Amino acid sequence: xxxxxxxxxxxxxxxxxxxxxxxxxxxxxxxxxxxxxxxxxxxxxxxxxxxxxxxxxxxxxxxxxxxxxxxxxxxxxxxxxxxxxxxxxxxxxxxxxxxxxxxxxxxxxxxxxxxxxxxxxxxxxxxxxxxxxxxxxxxxxxxxxxxxxxxxxxxxxxxxxxxxxxxxxxxxxxxxxxxxxxxxxxxxxxxxxxxxxxxxxxxxxxxxxxxxxxxxxxxxxxxxxxxxxxxxxxxxxxxxxxxxxxxxxxxxxxxxxxxxxxxxxxxxxxxxxxxxxxxxxxxxxxxxxxxxxxxxxxxxxxxxxxxxxxxxxxxxxxxxxxxxxxxxxxxxxxxxxxxxxxxxxxxxxxxxxxxxxxxxxxxxxxxxxxxxxxxxxxxxxxxxxxxxxxxxxxxxxxxxxxx
Numbered sequence: 001x002x003x004x005x006x007x008x009x010x011x012x013x014x015x016x017x018x019x020x021x022x023x024x025x026x027x028x029x030x031x032x033x034x035x036x037x038x039x040x041x042x043x044x045x046x047x048x049x050x051x052x053x054x055x056x057x058x059x060x061x062x063x064x065x066x067x068x069x070x071x072x073x074x075x076x077x078x079x080x081x082x083x084x085x086x087x088x089x090x091x092x093x094x095x096x097x098x099x100x101x102x103x104x105x106x107x108x109x110x111x112x113x114x115x116x117x118x119x120x121x122x123x124x125x126x127x128x129x130x131x132x133x134x135x136x137x138x139x140x141x142x143x144x145x146x147x148x149x150x151x152x153x154x155x156x157x158x159x160x161x162x163x164x165x166x167x168x169x170x171x172x173x174x175x176x177x178x179x180x181x182x183x184x185x186x187x188x189x190x191x192x193x194x195x196x197x198x199x200x201x202x203x204x205x206x207x208x209x210x211x212x213x214x215x216x217x218x219x220x221x222x223x224x225x226x227x228x229x230x231x232x233x234x235x236x237x238x239x240x241x242x243x244x245x246x247x248x249x250x251x252x253x254x255x256x257x258x259x260x261x262x263x264x265x266x267x268x269x270x271x272x273x274x275x276x277x278x279x280x281x282x283x284x285x286x287x288x289x290x291x292x293x294x295x296x297x298x299x300x301x302x303x304x305x306x307x308x309x310x311x312x313x314x315x316x317x318x319x320x321x322x323x324x325x326x327x328x329x330x331x332x333x334x335x336x337x338x339x340x341x342x343x344x345x346x347x348x349x350x351x352x353x354x355x356x357x358x359x360x361x362x363x364x365x366x367x368x369x370x371x372x373x374x375x376x377x378x379x380x381x382x383x384x385x386x387x388x389x390x391x392x393x394x395x396x397x398x399x400x401x402x403x
Contacts, residue, residue, distance in 0.1 A: 010334065019299065020299075020335060022295075023295050023296055023299045023335050023339075024292075024335050024336075024338055024339030024342065025292070025295075025339070026288060026289070026291050026292025026293070026294075026295045026296075026339070027289060027292040027293075027296075027335070027336050027339030027340055027343060027376050027379070028292075028339045028340075028342045028343040028346065029288050029292070029343070030285055030286070030288035030289030030290075030291070030292050030343065030372070030376070031285075031289070031339070031340050031342075031343025031344055031347060031369075031372035031373070031375075031376060032343040032344075032346045032347035032350065033281070033284065033285035033288050033347075034282060034285040034286075034289075034343075034347070034368050034369075034371065034372040034375075035343070035344065035347030035348065035350065035351055035364070035365065035368050035369055035372060036347055036350050036351060036354065037278060037281030037282050037284070037285055037368075038278065038282070038351075038363075038365040038367075038368035039347075039350070039351035039354045039355065039363035039364065039365065039368075040278075040281065040354060040363075041274055041275070041277060041278030041281065042278075042360070042363050042365065043354055043355060043358035043360040043363050044274045044277070044358075045270075045271055045274040045275075046358075046360045047358055047359075047360065048267075048270045048271075048274065049267060049270075049271075058098075058226045058227040058228070058229065058230055058233055058236075058263065059131060059132075059224060059225070059226055059263040060097075060224070060225045060226070060227065060233065060236060060237055060240060060260055060261070060262060060263070061222060061223070061224050061225075061260070061261040061263075062082070062222055062223035062224075062225070062240060062244070062258050062259070062260050062261075063221075063222045063258065063259045063260075063261060064080065064081075064082065064221065064222065064257075064258060064259075065255075065256055065257040065258045065259050080219045081219075081248050081257050081258070082102075082219065082220050082221075082222070082223060082244075082258060083102075083218055083219060083220060084102045084207065084218070084220060085247070086102075086220075086223060086243075086244060086247050086248075087100045087101065087102045087220075087223055089243050089247050090223070090225060090239075090240055090243050090244075093239070093243050094236060094239035094240055094243055095239070096227055096228055096232040096235050096236035096239055097225050097226070097227060097228070097236050097239065097240065098130075098225075098226050098227065098228045099127040099130050099131050099225060099226045100127065100131075100223060100224070100225040100226075101124050101125050101127040101128040101131055101223070101224050101225070102123075102124065102125065102207050102220040102222075102223055103122060103123070103124050103128075103207070103220060103221050103222045103223065103224055104122070104123035104124075104207045104210045104211055104215060104219075104220050104221050105120060105121070105122050105123070105221045105222075106120075106121050106210065106214050106215055107119070107120055107121070108121045108177050108178045108214065109177075109178060110160070110164065110175055110176065110177050110203065111175065111176040111179075112164040112165065112170075112173065112174075112175045112176070115163065115164045115165075116164075117160060117163045117164060119157075119160050119201055119202060119203060120201065120202040120203070121177060121202070121203050121205060121210060121214060122202050122203065122204050122205075123204075123205050123206060123207035123208075123209065123210030123211065123214075123215075124142070124204055124206075124207050125142065125144070125147045125206070125207060126141065126142050126143050126144050126146070126147065128142070128204065128224065129141045129142075130226070131224050131225065131226045132191075132199070132224070133191070134188050134189075134191070134199075134204075135188070135189045136155075136186050136187070136188060136189065137158065137186075137187045137188060137189040137190075138169055138170075138171050138186060138187040139155075139171040139184070139185050139186030139187060140185055140186045141155055141185075141186055141188075141204075142155060142185075142204060142205075142206055146206045147206040147207065147208055148208075150206055150208040150209045150212055151206060151209065152180065152181060152182045152183060152205075152209060153182060153183050153184075153185045153205065153206070153209075154175060154177070154182040154183070154184055154185065154203050154204065154205050155184075155185060155186045155187070155188055155203065155204040155205075156170060156184055156186070156187050156188070156203055157187075157188055157191075157198075157199060157200040157201055157202045157203065157204075158187060158188060158189065158190045158191075158200045159198065159200040159201045160200070160201060160202065160203055161187045170184045170187060171184055171185065171186060171187070172184065177203070177205075177214070178213075178214060180213055180214075182205065188200075188204075207220065223240075225240060230264070233262060233263070233264055234262070237260050237262055240260060241256070241260060244256075244258055285372075286375070289372075289375055289376065289379055290379070292336075292339065292376075292379065293336070293379035293380070293382065293383040294383065296332055296335050296336060296379070296380065296383050296384065297332075297383040297384070297386060297387060299335075300328060300331065300332050300383075300384055300387035300388070301386075301387045301390070303328070303331070303387070304328065304387050304390055304391045307391075308394065311324060311391055311394050312394065315394070321392045321393070322392070324388075324391050324392040324394075325388045325389060325391070325392035326388075327388075327391075328384065328387055328388035328391045328392075329381065329384045329385065329388040331384070332380050332381070332383065332384025332387065332388065333377065333380040333381060333384060334380075335380065336376045336377060336379055336380025336384075337373070337376065337377060337380065339376060340372060340373045340376035340377070341373070343372060343376075344369045344372065344373065347369070347372075348364050348369070351363045351364040351365070352364060
């Protein structure tokens, strides 16, 4: 009997192929959207993580804090208390800090021949490459001797090198930064963008040179440091905070005139943002599945109306209420499961394509696919119960009279 019920239900769906497919379309789109939203969320998270980690591991960034004038805060970045001496004290006193480097930043016009660009000039020292994972494409990076002698040497980011020199090797050439000649000693390998800044669209020079020739003062913009391991990052942060408070003569109760940004905190914050975006996309996908379920209920009600005489005949020759109920419920379930499987297939292909486009490998999530199928089955049952009960409760005499 069960096999016969299944055969009749399948025959009924096949007799209206286009209508059945259009009914399944909502489920197909919903399941596909669940898989793709999961893939996009995972790909975005992986991309953000790679982007942040490509700029260095275990990185702590000390930025200018807020200065106080007559008890009024002047805003973040207004304090100008950090100097290169702070960096040396961090290296001397903080055992969990592996490297530390001062950073002085300004924008300037850079000229080579008939080519020019306005870019970020980052003054730093020889440790910056180790902290920020800078690898060289051509030439060499800054050395301690360059910093000590305030040499006129520059390391170009890959984008700047392309703008000024095209495909030529710029090592040994002379560029003008604010009309001051600098010898190009190297070109950094591409690192990519992080937020609004790009590590490829900048030029590194000794911070001593930048302070003496470009900024005209001995204050630095920030300090970048790296902890000896991920396990001691928080401890290194506390050590840097303590060292700078003493160096800046901040008494107990006085607010810090600097801010320390922990890379782990940044990753966690960005991870939470991408997770919320994924949840939002999943919510939209769930709405699509619900719309698909309403479509199934609508078509099943139409089917019950169209087959009222058939139901009456079957009941008249002995079909029980449970048999009719099971048949229509099975048709609803078949529509939802078939739609879910098609959605998984299309969504899986979409996840693979998204993975290649986002350079994140395979982003297909079996968990997301499984949840989509389970949710579709639940929808098929929930939205199929009412039409099935309506069909099962028809009275044979009224059904046979139906025109």
